[in-house]
Amino acid sequence: MKTDVVIIGAGPSGLMLAHLLHAAGVNPIVLERHTQEHVLSRIRAGVLESTTTDVLVELGIDERMNRESLQHDGVVFADGERLIRIDMAALTGRHVTVYGQTEVTKDLIDAAEDRNIHVVWESEDVALHNVDGVDPHITYTKNGKEERVDAKLIAGCDGFHGPSRQVISAETGRPFELIYPFGWLGVLADVPPCTEELIYANHERGFALASMRSMSRSRYYIQVPLDQTIDDWPDEKFWDEICTRLGPNAASHVTRGPSLEKSIAPLRSFVFEPMNHGRLFLAGDAAHIVPPTGAKGLNLAASDIVYLSDAMIAYFKSGDEAALKGYSAKALARIWKSERFSWYLTKLMHRFPENADFDRRMQLAELDYLAESEAMQTMLAENYVGLPI
Ligand code: APR
Ligand code: PHB
Numbered sequence: 001m002k003t004d005v006v007i008i009g010a011g012p013s014g015l016m017l018a019h020l021l022h023a024a025g026v027n028p029i030v031l032e033r034h035t036q037e038h039v040l041s042r043i044r045a046g047v048l049e050s051t052t053t054d055v056l057v058e059l060g061i062d063e064r065m066n067r068e069s070l071q072h073d074g075v076v077f078a079d080g081e082r083l084i085r086i087d088m089a090a091l092t093g094r095h096v097t098v099y100g101q102t103e104v105t106k107d108l109i110d111a112a113e114d115r116n117i118h119v120v121w122e123s124e125d126v127a128l129h130n131v132d133g134v135d136p137h138i139t140y141t142k143n144g145k146e147e148r149v150d151a152k153l154i155a156g157c158d159g160f161h162g163p164s165r166q167v168i169s170a171e172t173g174r175p176f177e178l179i180y181p182f183g184w185l186g187v188l189a190d191v192p193p194c195t196e197e198l199i200y201a202n203h204e205r206g207f208a209l210a211s212m213r214s215m216s217r218s219r220y221y222i223q224v225p226l227d228q229t230i231d232d233w234p235d236e237k238f239w240d241e242i243c244t245r246l247g248p249n250a251a252s253h254v255t256r257g258p259s260l261e262k263s264i265a266p267l268r269s270f271v272f273e274p275m276n277h278g279r280l281f282l283a284g285d286a287a288h289i290v291p292p293t294g295a296k297g298l299n300l301a302a303s304d305i306v307y308l309s310d311a312m313i314a315y316f317k318s319g320d321e322a323a324l325k326g327y328s329a330k331a332l333a334r335i336w337k338s339e340r341f342s343w344y345l346t347k348l349m350h351r352f353p354e355n356a357d358f359d360r361r362m363q364l365a366e367l368d369y370l371a372e373s374e375a376m377q378t379m380l381a382e383n384y385v386g387l388p389i
Pocket of ligand 2: 045198295
């Protein structure tokens with residue numbers, strides 16, 4: 001089989017890219033190792049920058065998002081006693097959209113079916129060949145039969161654990177990584193949120209986040225040591241802890257209920273440079289990971305895909321390779337600024353075991369400054385709503 005572009009991975013990156021290419025008359029084939037159900041079973045973050053919502057609007061896949069999402073003009077930071085609201089709309093003229101990544105992915109999958117975009121679910125043993133040679137191609141197994149797809153370009157949208165980044169040798173590319181000494185325990189529950197806008201809390205017992213999926217479904221997180229499991233956190237213990245860490249004001253509005261989903265995820269900052277090799281181009285989690293504190297994961301994937309789809313379309317429409325050659329540097333410029341913001345917020349809002357007492361004083365001083373300084377609030381607001389693309 002021959003095609004213009006093979007896209008490895010049907011997560012948000014791969015699906016957004018497939019749609020943008022298809023809309024421009026470029027032929028993609030998406031190879032996804034799992035089933036649709038498995039992909040949609042993943043619970044991920046839920047704060048969208050306009051970078052991401054603009055892609056859905058451009059593709060005409062925004063109807064359910066417009067109907068079901070929440071628009072947030074502000075975000076709140078707490079230090080156990082006080083609540084510091086950042087008025088993003090007043091400071092930047094922009095807002096964020098609260099709409100689960102799972103919902104974004106579902107809308108992209110449903111639209112791909114409606115538009116006959118070729119997605120091969122349960123494609124196993126995906127392997128990349130000759131990505132810097134004359135016949136770049138992919139092999140994979142489907143229903144026990146080995147298949148081959150020859151492509152002019154290959155998009156590695158296969159996430160942090162996928163095969164694409166692995167084909168770039170240590171002589172050609174390198175990782176930059178920081179692993180944090182704690183994880184996030186996340187709970188999803190069909191209870192009304194305790195707050196109208198997200199609350200990020202730095203309590204002496206650790207970080208907490210009050211988020212939501214709708215006005216009837218809440219999403220909470222607490223920082224936990226890496227040696228703990230969900231068995232250490234029965235629901236009642238979790239509800240007690242989130243109320244303690246959010247502080248008395250927010251806690252008085254917390255509605256308890258049975259957890260629908262409970263999981264612990266480690267935190268890391270990771271960037272791989274460069275994001276291309278031969279005819280292979282990496283995008284999204286295949287090239288970078290951010291700690292979820294800044295809600296940047298999906299939004300960085302979206303900006304990668306805007307840059308990459310523009311470059312690929314220019315190549316197929318006019319043979320111009322300049323944007324393809326410039327893709328990695330352009331994407332990395334925005335990635336590193338979002339990595340900085342995610343790292344900054346993680347350092348500001350979490351308890352770090354070493355230097356705990358001094359670190360906490362530094363954090364409280366920073367939160368004091370945030371409460372008092374419009375310049376500091378503007379920095380935070382500009383980054384949270386999303387830097388220019
Ligand atoms: N063959 C085919 N598909 C694969 C393979 C493989 N060998 N390895 C991984 N995949 C698929 C995964 O099953 C997944 O569906 O690639 C997809 C990668 O999707 P994500 O991990 O969601 O990454 P991305 O699409 O870049 O989206 C980034 O997702 O993980 C969150 O926080 C992250 O919000 C960010 C967003
Ligand atoms: C979420 O709602 O899952 C969420 C929101 C903001 C974050 C991280 C996760 O920073």
